[in-house]
Amino acid sequence: MAKKDKLSGLVDKNNFDFWLSSTGYLFPRNETELDVFEKLYENFEHKIDLSRIDTNKIIEGNFSFKGKVVSLLKKDEIDNFDDFKMVARKGENEIPKEILQKMRSKHKNGSK
Numbered sequence: 638m639a640k641k642d643k644l645s646g647l648v649d650k651n652n653f654d655f656w657l658s659s660t661g662y663l664f665p666r667n668e669t670e671l672d673v674f675e676k677l678y679e680n681f682e683h684k685i686d687l688s689r690i691d692t693n694k695i696i697e698g699n700f701s702f703k704g705k706v707v708s709l710l711k712k713d714e715i716d717n718f719d720d721f722k723m724v725a726r727k728g729e730n731e732i733p734k735e736i737l738q739k740m741r742s743k744h745k746n747g748s749k
Contacts, residue, residue, distance in 0.1 A: 648656050657663040659673035694700040732740075 654663065654666075655670060658665050658670040660677065661674055665671040665674050691700070
């Protein structure tokens with residue numbers, strides 16, 4: 638049998654919008670929802686540094702984001718990829734005739 642939680646019976650389709658608005662998933666629509674929201678989050682500790690966010694620049698369209706490139710591979714792994722590219726492009730051996738025929742027939746028929 639399923640275990641009932643604290644909110645079981647409190648949230649239903651008639652007050653679902655109230656719960657979403659009061660918990661911050663939607664904007665509060667009235668004073669009651671705003672009061673519940675403020676009470677829920679009165680001790681909330683923000684983890685972002687608000688001094689770095691310039692809302693005026695965002696609104697005026699002057700905001701620029703300076704991202705950074707993160708490499709997922711090490712330098713020697715990237716160099717190894719070049720070898721594979723050359724093999725794929727030039728081929729180590731001759732392509733077997735049946736494979737070449739299959740490739741040509743698919744190309745003529747328009748299927749990839």
